[in-house]
Amino acid sequence: MSTSTATRPAAPAEDGDPAGGGSPGGAARVGRAVLAVLSRSWLVVLVLVAWEAVTVAVDDHFFPPPSQIAVRMYELWFSGPASSAFLTQEALDHFVPGIGRLLLGWALAAVVGVVLGVALGRSELLHDLLDPLLQFFRAIPPPALLPVFLILFSIGPRMQLATIVFGIIWPILLNTMDGARSVDRLHLDTARVFGLSAPRRLVRIILPSAAPKIFAGLRISLAMALILMVISELVGATNGIGYLMQTAQFGFDYQAVWGAVIVLGVLGNVLNLLFTLVERQVLGWQHGARQLNS
Amino acid sequence: MLEIVKLGHVYGTGPTAHQAIADINLEVAQGELVSLVGPSGCGKSTLLRCVAGLIQPTEGEVRLDGTPISGVPDNLAVVFQDYSRSLYPWLSVRDNVALPLSRKGAGRAEAREASERALGEVGLAGAGEKYPWQLSGGMQQRVSIARALAYTPSLLLLDEPFGALDAQTREDLEDLVLRLRTEHTMTILLITHDIDESVYVGDRVVVLGRNPGHIVADLPVVLEGPREQISTRATPEFVALRAQVAQLVREQINS
Numbered sequence: 160m161s162t163s164t165a166t167r168p169a170a171p172a173e174d175g176d177p178a179g180g181g182s183p184g185g186a187a188r189v190g191r192a193v194l195a196v197l198s199r200s201w202l203v204v205l206v207l208v209a210w211e212a213v214t215v216a217v218d219d220h221f222f223p224p225p226s227q228i229a230v231r232m233y234e235l236w237f238s239g240p241a242s243s244a245f246l247t248q249e250a251l252d253h254f255v256p257g258i259g260r261l262l263l264g265w266a267l268a269a270v271v272g273v274v275l276g277v278a279l280g281r282s283e284l285l286h287d288l289l290d291p292l293l294q295f296f297r298a299i300p301p302p303a304l305l306p307v308f309l310i311l312f313s314i315g316p317r318m319q320l321a322t323i324v325f326g327i328i329w330p331i332l333l334n335t336m337d338g339a340r341s342v343d344r345l346h347l348d349t350a351r352v353f354g355l356s357a358p359r360r361l362v363r364i365i366l367p368s369a370a371p372k373i374f375a376g377l378r379i380s381l382a383m384a385l386i387l388m389v390i391s392e393l394v395g396a397t398n399g400i401g402y403l404m405q406t407a408q409f410g411f412d413y414q415a416v417w418g419a420v421i422v423l424g425v426l427g428n429v430l431n432l433l434f435t436l437v438e439r440q441v442l443g444w445q446h447g448a449r450q451l452n453s
Numbered sequence: 454m455l456e457i458v459k460l461g462h463v464y465g466t467g468p469t470a471h472q473a474i475a476d477i478n479l480e481v482a483q484g485e486l487v488s489l490v491g492p493s494g495c496g497k498s499t500l501l502r503c504v505a506g507l508i509q510p511t512e513g514e515v516r517l518d519g520t521p522i523s524g525v526p527d528n529l530a531v532v533f534q535d536y537s538r539s540l541y542p543w544l545s546v547r548d549n550v551a552l553p554l555s556r557k558g559a560g561r562a563e564a565r566e567a568s569e570r571a572l573g574e575v576g577l578a579g580a581g582e583k584y585p586w587q588l589s590g591g592m593q594q595r596v597s598i599a600r601a602l603a604y605t606p607s608l609l610l611l612d613e614p615f616g617a618l619d620a621q622t623r624e625d626l627e628d629l630v631l632r633l634r635t636e637h638t639m640t641i642l643l644i645t646h647d648i649d650e651s652v653y654v655g656d657r658v659v660v661l662g663r664n665p666g667h668i669v670a671d672l673p674v675v676l677e678g679p680r681e682q683i684s685t686r687a688t689p690e691f692v693a694l695r696a697q698v699a700q701l702v703r704e705q706i707n708s
Contacts, residue, residue, distance in 0.1 A: 345538040352505055352531045353553030353604060363552060367543040444543045448586040 223414045228421065231414035236422070249403075257399035258426070260316055261388040264323030265381055272328045272380075273373060276335025277365065286336070297333065301326030301383075302390050309395050319391040319399075326387040327380040334376030338369025371445050374438050381434055385427050400426075454518055455481040455504070455608055455640055461512035461665075462499050473499040474666035477513070479659060483607075486634055486641040488655030490648055490698060492706045496666020497644050501612050504642065505531055517608055526608075527556060530601035534613040536593040540585040540600075546572065547581030550600045557604070571603035572596070574636075575629060591622035595629070602633065611643045615650065623647075624682050627654050631680055648702060652695050653680060660698060662705040670701050 207225055214224040223231075236250035243251060279286045279293075305322060312318035342365055350364050366373075392401025400419055407415035439446070460477040463470050474496035481487045491497060503510045506525040515522045517529065533539040540549050547568045554564040572581055575595040585593050594614060601609055611630070615623040627650060634641060645651050651658045655674050662669040676690050685691055 343538050345533060345535055346541065348507060349531070349533065349539045351507060351525050352529070353600075354525055354527050354556040355553065356556075359555070363544075364541065367541070370543070444584055444586075447584060448542045 220411070221413050223417060228414050228417045231412075232418040232421065235415055235418065253398050253400060253403045254422070256316070257388055257392060257396075257401070260319050260323065260391075260399070261384050264320050264388075265327065265377075265384045267320070268324045268328040268331055268380055268384075269377060271324070272331030272376070273335050273366075276332045276373075277339045277361065277369070279332075280336040280339025280369070281365065286340075293329075293332070297329040301387055305391070305394050314395040314397065318395045319388070322391040323384050323387045327383040330376040330379040330383070331373070332376075334372045335369060338372030339365055342368045371442060374442060378431075378434055378438070381430055382427065385423065385430065389423065454483045455479075455642065456516040457500075457504070457513070458516065459513035460500070460503060460510050460515060462496075462503060462508065462510045463512075464499075472665040474503075475512075477666070477668055479668065479671075481640050481642060483640055484634075484638055486630075486643065486654060486656050488643045488645060488651035488658045489661060490645055490651040490658060490702065491661030491666070491669075492663060492702055493646065494666075495661040495663045495705065497646075497661065498612070500661075500666065501531075501610055501642075501644055504608075505529060505610055528605075528607040529610065530604040530606035530608075531610040531612060532594070532597045532601050532614045534616050536590065536597050536617070537585070539597055540593060542584065542586050544584075545581060546577070546583050546585060546588070546596050549585060549596060550581075550603050553600065553604050567603045568599075571599040574602060574633065575599045589622075591618055591626065594618065594626060598626075598629065598633070602637065605637075606639060609639045609641045611641065611645075613645055614643070616646065623650070628680075628682065630654060648695060648698050649686070652691060652698060653682075653685060658694070658698055660701045660705070662708070669705060670698075672697065 211224050211226060214222050236247050236254070237245050239245050239247040239250065246254070279289060301322060304325060308318045308321045308325075312321055346364055346368060347360070350360050355363065388399070389401040389404075392399035393405055396402045400423060404416055404419035407413070407419065457477055457479040461472065461475045463472045465471060477500065479487075489497060489500070499508075502508045504515050504522070506515075506522045506529070509523070517526050520526075541552070544552065547565065550568040550571055551559075551564040554567055559567060569578070569581060572578055575598050577592060577595050577599065580588065580592070580596075585596060588596065597614070615626050618626065630641070630643075631654060633639075643651070643654055652674055658670075658672045658674060659668055660670040660672070661667065672694065674694060676685060676688060678685075
């Protein structure tokens with residue numbers, strides 16, 4: 160985790176190099192990169208050391224020191240064969256299905272949310288008709304619907320998917336709707352003057368124009384998907400990271416409980432990092448345009 | 454050839470109805486360049502939107518090459534004043550120019566080629582890979598002009614195209630329009646609030662009045678020799694016509 164955050168500041172430092180004039184040589188550049196990593200990560204190290212010191216001093220079963228957590232994580236999940244990326248069978252059985260449901264749920268929510276959002280954003284009639292309903296559903300805290308989904312789908316992946324999709328679709332839908340409604344009138348006038356067909360207007364004008372807002376919604380939804388993945392696995396699952404966490408808790412294996420928490424934290428960071436990379440690619444034009452305009 | 458017959462447009466209905474333009478009659482011959490000049494509130498943009506087929510006028514009609522305009526005609530292009538909003542920031546310059554060409558049945562390679570050619574004509578050869586926001590205002594407006602050219606319209610509408618540009622850039626682009634009209638057979642309608650520009654570029658200057666927008670005068674521009682920014686503007690004919698137009702516009706503002 161600390162390496163992933165540390166590589167980010169290093170890249171801009173290199174980009175900014177030509178502006179600094181000349182090529183100051185490899186040594187200086189490496190030195191600066193190391194400095195950048197240190198300036199970013201020293202607090203993380205400090206917190207870890209403090210955590211270790213306090214937990215060792217307190218010696219409480221519920222709060223094991225990070226070193227023990229790391230060992231337990233290694234034993235349980237990361238001591239597998241190289242052929243399965245060092246993941247143990249338990250890790251494969253629980254991490255993979257859970258993350259799979261998270262990504263599938265997110266993808267489903269993205270497709271349905273964007274399609275509905277564009278329809279509602281471009282049709283005043285649909286918007287007026289459905290907006291009150293949407294506002295009501297959006298206001299329901301997603302976990303409150305767990306009992307309903309348990310009845311509808313019983314324990315299993317369908318129930319977890321339903322929880323994730325229903326819970327996270329709102330930021331995507333509402334942001335897409337907002338983006339599709341607020342397309343610059345001159346963008347649309349220009350498209351009409353030059354005779355772009357409706358499908359081409361949608362793909363070439365409306366979606367790109369709404370893309371910054373759609374991506375903002377997708378980002379929020381991704382974070383929510385992780386939350387709902389865990390919640391749904393705590394309630395209605397036979398596998399998954401949340402399920403692992405719960406069984407560990409029942410077995411008083413608090414090193415594994417904390418381990419699962421750390422896995423979830425890392426997972427959230429990795430997902431966000433990957434999302435940021437994709438977003439930067441897709442919305443490169445927006446960053447560029449904004450930088451020049453400011 | 455463009456014919457505007459008894460054109461009028463009312464926005465809204467009932468007590469809040471607003472008559473933007475009324476009884477506008479105008480003929481523009483094939484290949485002619487007519488400047489429309491008038492004070493703000495003279496219905497310039499309403500007139501433009503009617504001609505472009507973006508709104509259906511409530512009275513009268515617009516005919517392009519004999520056909521009444523009901524939707525957006527496929528032989529008409531517009532260069533809008535606000536280039537930064539009219540060009541699409543997520544498309545490269547080349548794609549901005551090529552985007553409308555599929556309507557003309559152009560394939561990918563063909564559209565790309567036409568795009569490069571049009572960019573070359575406006576002095577932007579080699580800028581195709583760039584994004585509009587990486588270019589200066591004047592260059593962005595050149596991209597808009599290239600997009601219109603590549604579309605090969607028979608009628609080109611210029612909607613205050615140089616209003617947002619500095620004086621030097623404006624003169625360059627005025628000369629660009631003058632050059633392009635000799636190389637293409639387009640009818641051009643230039644909407645502007647710049648009186649000098651209306652005279653310098655136009656074959657005719659049509660002065661619009663307000664409340665509602667109507668035609669006040671239709672003056673031929675008779676200037677000898679090719680137009681040149683400094684010498685043309687110094688000729689007595691230019692000065693006299695410019696003063697006449699300015700006087701007419703002033704009267705409209707005060708009335």
